[in-house]
Amino acid sequence: MSDSPSPRRPRPPVPVTVLTGFLGAGKTTLLNRLLADPAMKNTAVLINEFGDVGLDHLLVRTVDEGIVMLSSGCVCCSVRGDLVAALEDLVRALDNGRVDPFDRVVIETTGLADPIPVIHTIMAHPYLAMRYRLDAVITVVDAVNGLATLDGHAEAVRQVAVADRIVLTKTDLLDRPDRLAAFAKLSERLARLAPTAIRLDAAGGEATPAAVLAAGLIDPATRSPDVARWLNETALAADGVSHSHDDGIKSFVLTSDRAIGSASFDMFLELLRGAHGPKLLRVKGVVKIAEFPDRPVVIHGAQHLFHPTTMLDAWPDGDARTRIVFILKDMEPAVIEALHDAFVGIARADQPDRAALTDNPLAIPGTAL
Numbered sequence: 001m002s003d004s005p006s007p008r009r010p011r012p013p014v015p016v017t018v019l020t021g022f023l024g025a026g027k028t029t030l031l032n033r034l035l036a037d038p039a040m041k042n043t044a045v046l047i048n049e050f051g052d053v054g055l056d057h058l059l060v061r062t063v064d065e066g067i068v069m070l071s072s073g074c075v076c077c078s079v080r081g082d083l084v085a086a087l088e089d090l091v092r093a094l095d096n097g098r099v100d101p102f103d104r105v106v107i108e109t110t111g112l113a114d115p116i117p118v119i120h121t122i123m124a125h126p127y128l129a130m131r132y133r134l135d136a137v138i139t140v141v142d143a144v145n146g147l148a149t150l151d152g153h154a155e156a157v158r159q160v161a162v163a164d165r166i167v168l169t170k171t172d173l174l175d176r177p178d179r180l181a182a183f184a185k186l187s188e189r190l191a192r193l194a195p196t197a198i199r200l201d202a203a204g205g206e207a208t209p210a211a212v213l214a215a216g217l218i219d220p221a222t223r224s225p226d227v228a229r230w231l232n233e234t235a236l237a238a239d240g241v242s243h244s245h246d247d248g249i250k251s252f253v254l255t256s257d258r259a260i261g262s263a264s265f266d267m268f269l270e271l272l273r274g275a276h277g278p279k280l281l282r283v284k285g286v287v288k289i290a291e292f293p294d295r296p297v298v299i300h301g302a303q304h305l306f307h308p309t310t311m312l313d314a315w316p317d318g319d320a321r322t323r324i325v326f327i328l329k330d331m332e333p334a335v336i337e338a339l340h341d342a343f344v345g346i347a348r349a350d351q352p353d354r355a356a357l358t359d360n361p362l363a364i365p366g367t368a369l
């Protein structure tokens, strides 16, 4: 990002990293460690504390001055207005030169937060969506207590399911057979819940800024898109669908070498969002559009809300196929595949085609499949 953009050219959107994880998982410890690294010096941090403001923010404040403290309350509900205000203040301060230019924002959520509303705040607000872009969700998981936490708290399951990276903390405490056994089960559960999220061991020194932050579409080192790393779809390639039966969460990658017409693609997304929005925990990918097949369109959404689509200059990794990672709650991947096939014109004997879905006045959007 340029530090001094010309007055005519708006600043490019600032990447936002959402740092989540259950109470006591080690978010603040990780954040402090990351912020101590010179690579993080141009980072603004927003922290949401639940209840009394504790030691956490003092610790963070000592290592970075670009901090706005959100008022007490849960970021997922009561203080979403505060999050909007804090993000607005931050860009205003940047535009007025009141703060040094920053090239990344990290939002630490409360341990009880469902991260999806935080993602929505960035994607849905008309002004914030122009100034910020969601880069990645980093979820901190306690290696000792993580399994029990997932069993007891739906928010913790959602935090893991939407993660781009999982940072494991407290692996240094895996010194007893019972803990090791629970950790083995935790690892399996994480692999099912978030198969495309790379796991990093904080105590083992793996959670470096480079490893943690290189989780979005744009590689911070090269500043260019890296689709294969972002989607990490090879992690799902073995059987195509990851099932996490107990939580009703499934992940899969929709892959297609057929281009889809631009209007068809809009309708495909509209139908998906309209009929199945709450079940789409996270959707991210690149799409081959028929009108400009050499320029992939990037989509990125959570539930019914999507970030404004962007178009890349070229396919960055030489793989010119549509690839979309879906994290679904209580929904079958086959529904999405059938809908997609209808819109790219792949006939299926037992399924309606595109005309039946869009031109039939009696069809309820998205439910015909």
Ligand SMILES: Nc1nc2c(ncn2[C@@H]2O[C@H](COP(=O)(O)OP(=O)(O)OP(=O)(O)O)[C@@H](O)[C@H]2O)c(=O)[nH]1
Pocket (backbone or CB within 6 Å): 021, 022, 023, 024, 025, 026, 027, 028, 029, 030, 056, 110, 111, 168, 169, 170, 171, 172, 173, 202, 203
């Ligand atoms: N042994 C060990 N302790 C850790 C590790 N990471 C964090 N802790 C400890 O775990 C406790 C909780 O860490 P925090 O960083 O405050 O956790 P948090 O997720 O920010 O907690 P909340 O703000 O309550 O949600 C602290 O006592 C940390 O010192 C780790 O990798 N190993």
